[in-house]
Each structure stands twice: as C-alpha cells, then as structure tokens.
Amino acid sequence: MAAQKPTLPKGTRDFGPADVQKRKYILNTIETVFKKYGFMPLETPTMENLSTLEGKYGEEGDKLLFRILDSGDYLKSLKEHNDKILSDESQDATFAPSVSGKLIDLEAKAATKFISEKGLRYDLTVPFARYVVMHRNEITFPFRRYQMQPVWRADRPQKGRYREFWQCDADVVGSDSLLNELDLIQIYDEAFDSLKIPIQIKYNNRKLLDGLSQLFGIEDKLIDMTVILDKTDKIGIDAVVEELKSIGANLDSLAKFQTVFQLPNLTTKHLNEFFSSSNEIAKKGVDEIVKIAEYLEVIYGSNNRLPITHDLALARGLSYYTGSIFEVVVNDDRCSLKSSIGGGGRYDNLTGIFGLPNVSGVGISFGLDRIYDVMEELKLFPEQLRATSTQVIFCHFDEATQLYCLPALKLLRDAGIAAEIFPDNKKLGKQLEYANALQIPFAAIAGETEMQQQVFTVKNLITGEQQSCSTQALISLVGQ
Amino acid sequence: MAAQKPTLPKGTRDFGPADVQKRKYILNTIETVFKKYGFMPLETPTMENLSTLEGKYGEEGDKLLFRILDSGDYLKSLKEHNDKILSDESQDATFAPSVSGKLIDLEAKAATKFISEKGLRYDLTVPFARYVVMHRNEITFPFRRYQMQPVWRADRPQKGRYREFWQCDADVVGSDSLLNELDLIQIYDEAFDSLKIPIQIKYNNRKLLDGLSQLFGIEDKLIDMTVILDKTDKIGIDAVVEELKSIGANLDSLAKFQTVFQLPNLTTKHLNEFFSSSNEIAKKGVDEIVKIAEYLEVIYGSNNRLPITHDLALARGLSYYTGSIFEVVVNDDRCSLKSSIGGGGRYDNLTGIFGLPNVSGVGISFGLDRIYDVMEELKLFPEQLRATSTQVIFCHFDEATQLYCLPALKLLRDAGIAAEIFPDNKKLGKQLEYANALQIPFAAIAGETEMQQQVFTVKNLITGEQQSCSTQALISLVGQ
Numbered sequence: 001m002a003a004q005k006p007t008l009p010k011g012t013r014d015f016g017p018a019d020v021q022k023r024k025y026i027l028n029t030i031e032t033v034f035k036k037y038g039f040m041p042l043e044t045p046t047m048e049n050l051s052t053l054e055g056k057y058g059e060e061g062d063k064l065l066f067r068i069l070d071s072g073d074y075l076k077s078l079k080e081h082n083d084k085i086l087s088d089e090s091q092d093a094t095f096a097p098s099v100s101g102k103l104i105d106l107e108a109k110a111a112t113k114f115i116s117e118k119g120l121r122y123d124l125t126v127p128f129a130r131y132v133v134m135h136r137n138e139i140t141f142p143f144r145r146y147q148m149q150p151v152w153r154a155d156r157p158q159k160g161r162y163r164e165f166w167q168c169d170a171d172v173v174g175s176d177s178l179l180n181e182l183d184l185i186q187i188y189d190e191a192f193d194s195l196k197i198p199i200q201i202k203y204n205n206r207k208l209l210d211g212l213s214q215l216f217g218i219e220d221k222l223i224d225m226t227v228i229l230d231k232t233d234k235i236g237i238d239a240v241v242e243e244l245k246s247i248g249a250n251l252d253s254l255a256k257f258q259t260v261f262q263l264p265n266l267t268t269k270h271l272n273e274f275f276s277s278s279n280e281i282a283k284k285g286v287d288e289i290v291k292i293a294e295y296l297e298v299i300y301g302s303n304n305r306l307p308i309t310h311d312l313a314l315a316r317g318l319s320y321y322t323g324s325i326f327e328v329v330v331n332d333d334r335c336s337l338k339s340s341i342g343g344g345g346r347y348d349n350l351t352g353i354f355g356l357p358n359v360s361g362v363g364i365s366f367g368l369d370r371i372y373d374v375m376e377e378l379k380l381f382p383e384q385l386r387a388t389s390t391q392v393i394f395c396h397f398d399e400a401t402q403l404y405c406l407p408a409l410k411l412l413r414d415a416g417i418a419a420e421i422f423p424d425n426k427k428l429g430k431q432l433e434y435a436n437a438l439q440i441p442f443a444a445i446a447g448e449t450e451m452q453q454q455v456f457t458v459k460n461l462i463t464g465e466q467q468s469c470s471t472q473a474l475i476s477l478v479g480q
Numbered sequence: 481m482a483a484q485k486p487t488l489p490k491g492t493r494d495f496g497p498a499d500v501q502k503r504k505y506i507l508n509t510i511e512t513v514f515k516k517y518g519f520m521p522l523e524t525p526t527m528e529n530l531s532t533l534e535g536k537y538g539e540e541g542d543k544l545l546f547r548i549l550d551s552g553d554y555l556k557s558l559k560e561h562n563d564k565i566l567s568d569e570s571q572d573a574t575f576a577p578s579v580s581g582k583l584i585d586l587e588a589k590a591a592t593k594f595i596s597e598k599g600l601r602y603d604l605t606v607p608f609a610r611y612v613v614m615h616r617n618e619i620t621f622p623f624r625r626y627q628m629q630p631v632w633r634a635d636r637p638q639k640g641r642y643r644e645f646w647q648c649d650a651d652v653v654g655s656d657s658l659l660n661e662l663d664l665i666q667i668y669d670e671a672f673d674s675l676k677i678p679i680q681i682k683y684n685n686r687k688l689l690d691g692l693s694q695l696f697g698i699e700d701k702l703i704d705m706t707v708i709l710d711k712t713d714k715i716g717i718d719a720v721v722e723e724l725k726s727i728g729a730n731l732d733s734l735a736k737f738q739t740v741f742q743l744p745n746l747t748t749k750h751l752n753e754f755f756s757s758s759n760e761i762a763k764k765g766v767d768e769i770v771k772i773a774e775y776l777e778v779i780y781g782s783n784n785r786l787p788i789t790h791d792l793a794l795a796r797g798l799s800y801y802t803g804s805i806f807e808v809v810v811n812d813d814r815c816s817l818k819s820s821i822g823g824g825g826r827y828d829n830l831t832g833i834f835g836l837p838n839v840s841g842v843g844i845s846f847g848l849d850r851i852y853d854v855m856e857e858l859k860l861f862p863e864q865l866r867a868t869s870t871q872v873i874f875c876h877f878d879e880a881t882q883l884y885c886l887p888a889l890k891l892l893r894d895a896g897i898a899a900e901i902f903p904d905n906k907k908l909g910k911q912l913e914y915a916n917a918l919q920i921p922f923a924a925i926a927g928e929t930e931m932q933q934q935v936f937t938v939k940n941l942i943t944g945e946q947q948s949c950s951t952q953a954l955i956s957l958v959g960q
Binding site: 005006007008009012013014015016017019020021023024035036037038040041042043044045046047048049051052066067068069115116117118120130131133134135138140142144145150152163164172175176177179180182183186190295298299354355387388389390393402403406407410413416417418419420421423424425434437438 | 659868870886
C-alpha cells in the first residue's frame with residue numbers, strides 16, 4: 001500500500017501529553033468541586049438512537065447532529081425501495097420523469113431513515129433526561145449527577161468552536177428547592193476560583209422574561225423578544241430598545257426598561273417598582289431572586305463577595321429553561337473570548353419528552369475547551385504541569401551499567417516514585433537531551449565507578465547540581 | 481410531541497454512579513502504574529478519516545467500522561450521480577434494465593464514498609501511529625505514551641462483547657530495546673496485582689513462529705499455521721497437531737513439537753534443542769526470550785515470582801507483530817471468562833503505512849470492560865467504593881433550621897469534606913431514607929433545640945451512634 005499523508009477530520013484535534021495534562025488539570029479541578037458538593041458521576045454512550053436526539057435541539061440542532069451509518073448493508077433497504085420504483089415504473093410508458101421524481105428519496109432527510117438510526121451525543125442534558133426516565137425506579141431522588149464527556153456538533157469549525165468538545169455538567173433533578181441553585185452558584189464560584197479565572201456569573205429568571213413580555217404587551221413574541229435581548233452585550237441597550245419597539249413593545253414600558261436596565265445596582269425594590277403588582281409571573285421571578293440573595297447573605301454575610309449580577313437581558317436562547325438562568329463570562333479585559341464559558345438553568349419538564357412529566361431539574365455546564373483556551377491566553381496553568389510524571393531517569397554507558405540500574409529503578413517505583421531507564425545504548429549526551437526535552441527533574445547516572453561504589457551520580461537537571469547517592473539516598477532526595 | 485419510550489443502541493450501556501466509580505477505580509489504578517513507569521498521556525479524536533482507518537484491520541475490521549454520514553446534504557452527490565444516469569438513459573430505448581444495473585452504486589461499499597468520509601476510532605494503535613507520523617518533528621523519541629479511551633466496533637453484541645468499549649494502551653515507539661518489554665511485563669504484573677486479579681502472562685515471539693513454520697516446512701502457510709496454533713487452548717495440542725499435519729507440516733517436527741509443547745517447564749535449552757542451529761530466525765527469537773528472562777532475574781532474583789510463561793502456541797492472530805507477543809488471562813477457576821483481558825506485542829513498521837518507515841514500537845493493552853466483568857464476578861471491588869462522595873448530609877425540619885445549616889455546610893466544604901443539604905422541606909424520615917440509600921455515612925440533624933444550642937445531632941448512619949457536635953467537632957469527627 002502506498003504511504004498516505006494522514007490528516008484529521010476538520011474541527012477535531014489530537015491532544016499530546018502536555019495538552020492532556022492541562023485538560024486533566026481543569027477536569028480534575030471541576031470534578032473535585034462537583035464531588036465536594038455531593039454530585040455523583042454518570043456516563044452515557046457516545047451513540048444515542050436518533051429517536052432520542054432528534055427534535056430536542058430545534059431544527060438547527062437536527063442539522064448539526066452527526067449521524068452514524070447503520071452497519072452491514074446499510075444501503076440495502078434504500079436500494080430495494082428504488083428497485084421497486086424502477087420495476088413498477090418499467091411497465092409505465094411515461095417513465096423517466098416520474099422515476100426521477102420518486103428518487104428524490106435519495107435526498108438528505110427522506111433517505112436518512114433507510115441508512116441511519118444512531119447519532120453522536122449532542123449534549124449531556126438530553127442523554128441525562130433519557131437516563132433518568134429509563135432508570136427512574138432505581139434512582140434515589142433528588143438525583144445529583146455530574147457528567148464530563150465529549151459531545152459532537154457538525155458546526156462550521158472556527159476559533160474556539162470545535163466539532164468534538166467536552167462539556168462538564170452538574171444537575172439536580174427531582175427537587176424544586178432553590179438551595180440547588182445556591183449550590184450551583186457556589187460550584188461556579190469555587191471551581192473558577194480554583195482555576196484562577198476571574199469571572200462574572202450572570203443570573204436571570206425566565207419568569208421575569210415572561211413578565212417582561214407581558215409588560216411590553218408582546219406575550220406572543222416572547223422568543224423574538226429574547227433573541228433581541230440576547231444581543232444586548234453586542235449591540236447595546238439603545239439598539240435593543242429600538243428593535244423591541246419594532247416588534248411592538250409599548251413605549252412607556254420600554255422607557256422604564258431602559259432606565260432600570262442601566263442602573264448600576266438593580267435591586268429587588270427597583271424590580272418591584274418596575275413590574276406592576278398585577279404581573280403575577282414577574283412577581284414569582286422576583287421572589288426567587290430574593291430567596292437566592294437571602295441564601296447567599298446567610299452564607300457570605302451582607303458583603304456578599306460572590307461575583308454574581310442580575311442581568312435582566314440574559315435569556316440564553318431560552319431553550320427549555322423555566323426558572324433560573326445562569327451564564328458565566330470571563331471578567332478580564334486581556335481575554336479575547338467574549339462568549340460564555342458556562343451556563344445553565346432550571347427546566348421543569350425535560351424528562352416529559354420521554355414520558356416522565358413533572359420532574360423539575362436545574363443544572364449548569366462548564367465548557368472545557370473554552371476554559372482551556374482562556375487559561376492558555378491568560379497564562380493560568382500552573383508552571384509545574386509537565387508532560388511526563390517521571391521524576392528520575394536512569395542513564396548508563398553500556399550493557400553492564402544498564403543492568404546495574406534495574407534493581408534501583410524497581411526500588412524507586414516501589415517507593416511510588418515515577419521513574420524510567422533510557423532504554424537504548426546511546427551516548428550520555430543523547431540520554432540527557434531526552435531527559436531535558438521531557439523536563440525530567442533528576443538523572444541518576446551509572447558509570448563503571450558508580451557501579452563499583454554501589455551509588456549513582458544524581459544530577460538535578462533544573463539547577464545543574466550533582467551529588468553521589470545510594471539508591472536509598474536517591475529515594476529520600478526525590479521523595480522530598 | 482407524544483412521549484416516547486427511550487432505548488439505547490444495542491451493544492451500548494449507561495454507567496450509573498456506582499458503575500462509574502468502579503470503572504474509575506480500574507482506570508485510576510492502571511493509570512497510576514502507567515505514570516509510575518514514565519508513560520505520558522495522549523488523546524486522539526473519536527472520529528478519524530476513513531482513509532486513516534480503512535485497510536488497517538483486515539477485511540473483517542473494515543466491515544466492523546462505524547461510519548459517520550457526512551453532514552449537510554450528505555446524499556446530494558449520490559443523487560446527482562443517479563440523476564445523471566437517469567438523464568443519460570432517458571434518451572436510450574433499452575432503459576430499465578441498464579439503469580437498474582448502474583444503480584447498483586446504491587449498494588453498500590460503492591455508495592459509501594458518496595456519503596461518508598469519517599469513522600469512529602476502532603482501536604488506539606492506528607490513531608497512535610497516525611499521531612506519531614503527524615507529529616514526528618515535535619516528539620522526543622523514544623516516545624512512551626499511554627491512552628485510555630473508548631473504541632467502537634459494529635460487532636454482534638454478546639456477553640463480554642460491547643459495541644462501545646474502553647482500551648487502555650501503553651506503547652513505546654522509537655526504541656528496539658527489550659527493556660521496553662521488561663517495563664510492559666512489570667506494568668501488567670503491577671496493575672493486576674493492585675487490582676487483586678490473579679493472572680497469567682503468556683509470552684511468545686513472532687520469530688519463533690516464523691522459525692516454527694520453517695521447521696514444519698510450511699513457511700508459505702504461516703497464517704494458517706498461526707490460526708491453528710491460536711486454537712490450542714480450545715481444542716488441545718493433539719487436535720492442533722492433527723490440523724498442522726493436514727496443512728503439510730512434516731511429521732518428525734510435529735512429533736518433537738508435541739513433546740516440547742507439553743513440557744511443564746519449557747527452557748531455553750529445550751528451545752535450542754528443538755530448533756536446528758541453522759534456523760536463524762528462531763535463534764533470534766530464543767535470544768530475545770533469554771534476554772528478557774535475564775532482565776527479570778536481575779530484578780526479581782532467580783526465584784522469579786512473576787506469573788509469566790512462555791507459550792509457543794501464542795500468536796494472537798499475528799496481526800502486525802514482529803517480535804514479542806503478550807497475552808494476559810485470568811488465573812482463577814471461578815472466572816467464567818476464558819478469553820484474554822489484555823494483550824500486545826512488538827511491531828516494527830506500524831508507522832510505515834503512514835509514510836514513516838523503520839520505527840520500532842512495542843505496546844500492551846488492557847481491556848477495561850472485561851476487567852470490570854472479571855472483578856464483578858470475583859467480587860474484587862473494594863467495599864468502601866460508594867456511588868457518592870458525600871460524607872455528611874444536613875437534615876432539618878423547617879425553613880429556619882434549613883437556613884441554620886447553610887454556614888456549617890460551607891465550613892465543611894471549605895475543610896475539604898464532601899457534604900450536602902437535603903434541599904426540600906420533607907419529613908426527617910424521608911431525608912434519612914435518602915441518606916441511607918446513598919450510603920452517606922453521617923447525618924447532621926438540626927432541630928429547634930440544636931439551633932438554640934448552636935450544635936447538630938450527628939448520627940453515624942452505619943453504626944447508629946448519635947452525638948451532639950459543634951460544627952468544628954463535626955469537622956474533626958468526619959475528617960478523621
């Protein structure tokens with residue numbers, strides 16, 4: 001076979017040792033927090049039935065699903081279908097045009113059912129809902145689960161957007177208590193604090209958006225309204241007001257909205273003044289915000305240090321949210337990424353689509369790949385992260401000294417010290433070059449003399465210091 | 481939308497919290513050993529181009545690849561192709577039969593290129609070879625990498641065989657030293673020892689198999705020979721000898737083989753006597769076995785405690801192995817799984833298919849899912865593995881006592897103790913039921929009295945003991 005130049009599918013990436021260590025650093029940090037807050041791990045399969053996935057992410061989402069060809073003679077049933085048309089039509093005089101018409105079945109959507117019934121996981125929320133429904137009788141509710149797995153979307157790849165990327169989700173289902181929201185806010189705070197990423201948590205409530213559409217007199221245009229509100233960061237409040245006007249929002253309320261929105265400190269008092277007391281749904285939303293603020297004050301005192309702000313324009317495309325809505329953005333001017341690195345909210349009927357109604361859930365998500373990019377840009381990865389775990393490399397001059405290293409190597413590993421021996425008979429310079437390239441901190445060098453004296457010349461490859469060590473002394477030195 | 485009963489694609493599985501904890505226990509144990517031996521992590525994408533995958537796993541492998549439909553109008557080019565045939569043919573009198581013939585393009589293989597150019601990762605070795613070739617200029621050789629990721633095969637699902645399963649591989653490329661084999665043998669030993677799975681490591685060398693085919697006078701039937709040898713465990717040595725006879729192995733050598741094979745302790749001396757001194761390739765194979773035995777003796781002494789045996793019939797379908805061949809089986813009669821839980825070997829030209837010849841590599845693989853099944857069957861998982869990490873759950877009677885718990889909950893978490901509060905206002909019995917179902921060890925109960933005295937009634941849910949504790953006392957108690 002002729003050698004081929006290998007490539008990767010677009011939008012996908014390899015992660016070499018240094019990358020994986022950094023990614024693991026993020027994943028481990030987030031996972032540690034999830035566990036500390038009592039969340040339990042779940043993993044779902046990479047492939048889901050299309051019946052599980054389709055129709056859950058909107059029309060756009062359906063287009064972005066990666067579909068898997070059925071195995072075996074995957075086009076057989078399609079061919080049989082077409083053969084049948086051909087044979088039916090062959091007895092027909094007006095053949096060609098009508099066949100061509102029926103063979104439209106070959107086009108995208110219609111043909112899919114013949115050749116594909118599985119797709120790649122698109123997010124972690126729908127598989128979680130499916131899991132909850134399938135295992136409802138084994139699960140102890142409220143169910144606090146976290147899930148850290150890749151998802152796939154056939155999006156146009158661009159900076160910061162990949163076709164394979166990881167989500168880290170924490171959700172609670174089976175409880176409508178706002179204490180869950182409190183936990184999730186604290187998880188965001190603690191995880192990003194551990195990662196040293198300065199953030200802003202934006203908070204809103206779907207009920208306020210519903211109330212807002214009432215106030216504007218455009219309840220029938222809720223989605224249009226939220227699409228416009230979602231653009232506030234990009235186009236500014238004045239342009240947003242103009243657009244809201246164009247879809248029929250009443251002018252009085254718009255003027256009030258513009259004022260309230262620009263207040264440096266939007267308090268409950270402002271909100272209550274803004275929404276009329278007859279606006280029941282908005283009132284519920286305000287109550288929820290008050291409750292969460294109360295919880296935060298009990299924990300952090302009145303000088304709440306949490307970087308959380310209420311953003312009346314936050315909608316996150318609404319999707320399935322029914323209560324709280326969260327979004328996390330980086331709060332550092334040096335950061336080029338303006339979009340969110342996390343988000344979530346409460347959904348009151350996610351499992352309903354799979355036949356289990358009235359289960360309230362609330363959850364948040366961390367976007368690993370964006371967090372990675374932010375940490376690279378802001379240089380936030382700890383310096384001590386190295387590609388290899390090796391602490392000591394044994395170097396030698398010939399077969400005899402190589403053999404001499406082996407028992408010491410075993411003793412180091414038995415002591416829990418990551419160590420290796422340079423496997424080939426190469427010049428010492430080559431061996432140390434390898435050690436330096438991998439940033440291995442210590443080289444234990446064995447020559448004729450060392451072997452006779454039952455020691456190693458141990459070189460600290462960072463400082464250049466050298467000393468003669470027995471195996472035990474070496475273990476003490478490195479184990480420090 | 482009507483509620484649908486969700487299902488999973490066949491051969492795939494959800495892993496609930498308890499399952500994930502067990503799987504993580506295995507993965508972490510293996511990873512700890514990989515790292516201690518100086519292996520570095522690599523992760524490759526789930527999707528690979530079909531050009532990378534096809535032709536690498538034999539004809540059977542190609543059939544088992546999961547193929548991904550191109551996104552967008554994935555059948556458009558296929559339709560254009562067919563429309564062209566139809567329009568060409570519509571000017572032709574002898575229409576129908578010939579069209580039907582050309583539409584054979586719709587059948588499996590031929591049509592694939594129109595609709596799919598990506599597939600799911602089938603193993604970790606080919607993506608690793610691809611990675612090495614693509615990154616050859618950045619990699620420091622010898623390159624010691626480990627990789628723990630799922631792979632997918634459209635195999636018929638059955639007990640112990642899944643369509644999505646995990647492999648854990650460690651490979652060294654760019655070194656032909658047998659010290660690498662030594663490391664890999666020790667890794668197998670140490671990892672399975674940590675997991676408490678009694679194993680037998682079978683070892684053989686491709687060069688002995690080549691030598692054997694010479695000895696039998698059936699060099700041209702090497703593959704047939706190894707297929708027969710691979711059946712030894714199943715059909716026994718006598719039946720194997722019969723089958724070898726039927727493909728032309730010479731009788732003298734077969735008789736000798738039968739004797740040698742059944743020796744309780746196959747030594748180098750036996751092997752040298754068995755293979756004629758003119759059998760150069762066999763001689764090389766024996767030398768390699770001798771060398772590895774020598775290394776093991778230097779480390780473990782002459783009473784080598786390692787559970788490794790030379791098995792002259794071990795071939796593992798040969799695949800791409802050129803030197804050492806390894807296989808690990810469970811050495812416990814109670815275990816129903818008779819097939820291997822790990823395997824590997826040396827390959828001298830794996831990167832050659834991607835244009836980088838003469839790079840020697842050697843590697844081993846652990847099969848996570850089979851190891852899991854074995855550990856379940858032999859009851860080897862540590863008893864203390866629990867689904868949740870939570871150590872303390874706060875229970876309460878009303879909104880006031882709920883609020884009272886919050887600062888204490890925060891203090892516990894700040895002290896690194898995994899803790900949660902029951903989020904809803906339910907009866908204490910319900911709350912403790914939840915705690916017991918999740919095997920949470922401690923409940924910190926806050927009633928009116930506790931709140932007044934600034935304490936919690938802490939109940940050990942395993943022993944039933946109860947005591948009154950301040951938050952600090954609770955932290956000390958649980959942190960023990």
